[in-house]
Amino acid sequence: MKKILLALLFILGSVLPQLALAQQKQFYFTTSDGVQLYVRIAGEGKPCLFIHGGPGSWPKYFYALGGDVVEQDLQMIYVDQRGCGRSGGSETDDYSLARMVQDFEELRQHLGYDKWLLMPHSFGGTMATEYAYQHPQRTQGLIYVNSTLNINNSLESYVNEGARFLQVPVAELRKPGEPVGQALGGVVQRLNEQGLMYKMMYRDKAMFDAMNAVMDTTLNWQFGSKVWNYEEYGQDFTAKTASINVPVLVIAGKYDYSIGPEHYKTFKFPKATYRVMDTGHCPYQEQPEQFRKYVSKFARKLD
Structure with missing residues (x-):
């Protein structure tokens, strides 16, 4: 009997690591224009593409800080966008x-999925909306996590809330007629100088510090430095949401001042469920189990 138990333990010891590897893999995918994208796949269930924010960041901040709880219900596809993180540049x-949308579609075709879910976070909402608008037949559903669909609207919130935390009038931070984007740098600088930057995204500074610790500034930042050369990213994507007729889950944070705590109210999706959490910008980090419950319940209802 003891020999049988030892044999079983040996078999399990050999098989379990292989199963873990089967559920998690990483590789480079080359796009049609020759850019190498870093891809990581983890979890089991319906395939779901995570579209990270920044712009110019990488998806590790999500799965390393609690977002991996959704891997219990979904097969998550994490891709460092071109010019970001571990991926190459154009x-x-x-x-x-x-081109960003085409990258996602080429990856879907490469992986052989007929349809997949999209889970954008923050600035990723712009790209997810455009993908779903162009490829509705390939989009099974959308899970927006504290996403902006109108960057200028979110920047207005950022400047206004930044002034509130700095306890100064908005006019002190932004000249009359000045585009909101031009005022942003000064607001960020003053928030940093006074140690208040964390308040735009979190109520707990320790969580802000944990998020910053995950970031690696030595990695590729080409997209983040060039994105503002493209006017299309500044459009109001909420205008397109009325024609995106797939199931949508919108998760927003009551204290997310980087996006705007009421930004989600501008969305016009015909089939949307809204969940406002008692968090800031990163609900997966602040309340991971509640975050997972919302995502899991939504995913189970899909065909």
Whole structure:
């Protein structure tokens, strides 16, 4: 009997690591224009593409800080966008919205999925909306996590809330007629100088510090430095939401001042469920189990 138990333990010891590897893999995918994208797949269930924010960041901040709880219910596909993180850059400096969407679609075809879910976070909402607008037949559903669909609207919130935390009038931070984007740098600088930057995204500074610790500034930042050369990213994507007729889950944070705590109210999706959490910008980090419950319940209802 003891020998049988030892044999079983040996078999399990050999098989379990292989199962873990089967559920998690990483590789580079080369796009049609020759850009190498870093891809990581983890979890089991319906396939779901995570579209990270920034712009110019990488998806590790999500799965390393609690977002991996959704891997219990979904097969998550994490891709570092071109010019971001561990991925390569474009030799022709093509970081257009159309090219980003094409990257996602080429990856879907490569992986052999007929349809998949999209889970954008923050600035990723712009790209997810454009993908779903162009490829509705390939989009099983959308899970927006504290996403902006109108960057200028979110920047207005950022400047206004930044002034509130700094206890100064908005006019002190923004000149009359000045585009909101031009005022942003000054607001960020003053928030940093006074140790208040964390309040735009979190109520707990320790969580803000944990998020910053995950970031690696030595990695590729080409997209983040070039994205503002493309006017299409500044459009109001909420205008397109009325024609995106797939199931949508919108998760927002009551204290998310980087996006705007009421930004989600501008969305016009015909089939949307809204969940406002008692969090800031990163609900997966602040309340991971509640976050998972909302995502899991939504995913189970899909065909």
